[in-house]
Amino acid sequence: MAESDQNRFRFVCVIVSVALNILFVTNLCISRKALSWSARAAAEVEAVASISCSGHGRAFLDGLIENGKPVCECSACYGGPDCSQLLPNCVADADSGDPLFLEPFWMKNSASPNNPDGNLKKAVLEGPSVKTIHDYAYYWPHYTAIPAPADEDLMIFTMSKLTGHAGSRFGWAIVKDKNVYENMLQYKSLADSGTSKDTQLRALKLIKVVLENGGRGIYNFAYKTMRGRWTKLNHVLSLSKRFKLQEIPLHSAIIPEQLEEHLQLLHG
Missing domain, CATH: 2.10.25.30 (EGF-like, alliinase)
Known part of the structure; x- marks a missing residue:
């Protein structure tokens, strides 16, 4: 009699366990939708x-x-x-x-390529009162396609993305408007004490290295390095069913092998 009660109890436990599992699985599927x-x-x-x-x-x-x-x-x-x-x-x-x-x-800041999606951006606002700052930190051939020469009224660049030396905190600007340029100088003289000599020496050394052999070395090295990293990342994510890379539209670009030819054309 005792054994029969034990079997009956085990049977009830199994039924309850199965019912609870079905309930939990059903609830999980519904909640996901x-x-x-x-x-x-x-x-x-x-x-x-x-x-x-x-x-x-x-x-x-x-x-x-x-x-x-x-x-x-x-x-x-x-x-x-x-x-x-x-x-x-x-x-x-x-x-x-x-x-x-x-x-x-x-002021409107237009970062192109944009961080973090890498898409090329253009200024949205237009008009005589609109002042746009074009942030070209990533506008280098080893990061993005270069569909056209950068020729805006105010453009800012940084050494941190060109060579990867982010810790040096060195950047520069190309300003076509003389009044804007003078206002920027006045602001910097009031806002800080200038760029440190250590940073200037580091940047000067980096620029000299970049310009060695006609400036081709940095682009060839960076192009191959970034391409290799992208290939590895693409392969890893292609094996996943949960993650994928964003689709970036194709643009015309100057590849390293064509750089010298384009430079010769630019210099006439």
């Missing part, structure tokens, strides 16, 4: 952040609500459904601590 609360919250925030407010306001998930939907909260001196209407005779408080009323005069 449905968005979690964090994913839903992120989707809601992204939807609100994508609302266009003409650059003169913002919409917030927990902000103003109209007809059950978030609406734009305009900066000072702007109104309308999308904050595109400049209010006449508006007096802005310069001491309010809110810099948004100066948004039309903000």
Whole structure:
């Protein structure tokens, strides 16, 4: 009798265990198809952040609500459904601590290639009052295609990406506007005490090494190194069913073997 009760108890335990496993597996499959609360919250925030407010306001998930939907909260001196209407005779408080009323005069930084996706970017805003800084830190042939010569009004570069010496903290700018150049010099004289002699000596040595043998060595070495790393990464991720590399559109590029020919053409 006791043995029969034990068998019956074991049978019940097995049935309960199987039922619980089926319940857990079913719940897991269903929950994967449905968005979690964090994913839903992120989707809601992204939807609100994508609302266009003409650059003169913002919409917030927990902000103003109209007809059950978030609406734009305009900066000072702007109104309308999308904050595109400049209010006449508006007096802005310069001491309010809110810099948004100066948004039309903000400088726009265009990083091309962009970090971290590597895509080439162009300035979006245009007009006589727009000042764009073109960040060409990665604009070198071993990082990206060079579809056209860099010829913008204000371009900044850095040694850290050209040679990989990020710790030296050395960069330079090409400025075509003399007034902008003088303003930059004045700002630097007030903001810091200049580039250290140690950094200048390091950068000078690096530039001399880069220019050896006509400047081809750095591009050939960097091109082969980056290509080898990319090939290895592509092979590893090709074996994965969960991860893949982003698709980057193809561009025309100057490869190292063609560099000398292009330099000769540029110099006439």
